Amino acid sequence: MIQWWQILLLTLYSAYQILDELTIVSSAGSPVFAGFITGLVMGNMTTGLLIGGSLQLVVLGVGTFGGASRIDATSGAVLATAFSIATGIDPELAISAIAVPVAALLVYTDVLGRFSTTYFAHRIDKHVENFNYKGIERNYLLGALPWALSRALPVFLALALGGPAVQAFADWIKNNAQWLADGLILAGKMLPGVGFAILLRYLPVKKNLAYLGLGFAITAMLTTLYGYVTTLGNGVTALYGIPLVKDLVDKEKLAAFAGSFNGLPMIGIAVIGFALAAISYKNAISRPVAAAAAPSESGEIEDDEL
Incomplete structure (x- = not known):
């Protein structure tokens, strides 16, 4: 069972990590760092580092090159680590069954966050014409809200409402579809290798x-x-x-x-x-x-x- 204070801390971290990735760039928004923080909050850093490190290798190959929006492996690491520790799901199973689908779905919230910031960008353009420096600063800071909510809101809803569903899913697989669990675990083990292979394809x-x-x-x-x-x-x-x-x-x-x-x-x-x-x-x-x-x-x- 995930406690309320754990949900609060992970939600706040999810809001911060995307802002760090866009501004400070201290690597606090990387999947391996997300696994470390989530493991620390949930009380099992070994599982957190295993999931975060695996997703870091995945995103090296599929998230480094290409368009602006990419899979959100950081939020995927947060949810996969939290549910893996809370429900006892195998880390490899959590990677393939939770982290990868979540990372793909949050591409849409990333796009929504980008669209939302255009409102503040136009307000900044207006203040630039009027030489309103306070207005420029204020709207620049307000533009961080859509970005933070694009990660914090889905993570909060998943942690607050998805616990019973994830537990039921894990119990069902364990009792009725062990073959599916074995396949997902194998896929989770293969994903880091696939990501690293894609990375090597683009490197000299x-x-x-x-x-x-x-x-x-x-x-x-x-x-x-x-x-x-x-x-x-x-x-x-x-x-x-x-x-x-x-x-x-x-x-x-x-x-x-x-x-x-x-x-x-x-x-x-x-x-x-x-x-x-x-x-x-x-x-x-x-x-x-x-x-x-x-x-x-x-x-x-x-x-x-x-």
Whole structure:
């Protein structure tokens, strides 16, 4: 059951996230951030980050290029995370059954929000002619209301009224259509890969194929290495349960030893990716300006053409 204060906080965040995306651009309007905030409010950040991160990969491919209005994966992450935690729905099922449909439907509220702001834009034009600076500022701020309501109102209504319906849907699938749940879970697992594949289709991969291969190889090797090290640490720690070893080992030292074996930290991969990106950027700016501005013969979208 979603509490009233959780609905209030998530509604306020939904109103803010679109304004942040349009003005401040601090990444607070990204799906992964939405998953983090919703998970924090609902009491399960792991599920929030899993859903938010998956939708972030989806939107990288289908929401970065194209027209002005795009799928609202951020609001989808809020609702999918909230209902997944509140009703116990599998995160992958929540992604495919809740997040993706919600993200597609909220395209219409996005368009409505854009149309609504034209009223304030025309009022600003009138105040510009009259040199009414206070009126310009006032209508600029009022123009944020349609944008905020385009996200906050649907999220509020879904959280306030959709809980029983989502719970009934989850119970029905669990009791009558497990095959459908398995299919939706599989689709939810595939969506991040599809989004990332679409993203690679638009990026200049052929020109930077060496960096792509190097990053993949480093990640694979580090994942394998950390996996073996973690297995070794867990195996040595398990010896504590053997009576002879238990009498000879200091419990505190063994606990510290076990805690030193962790999985592959994502910050390490992020640092490697940042280093490769920095090298590529320096190589790009060191080229002659004329060569950098020339159109690509391969048909790929170049950095200066984005």
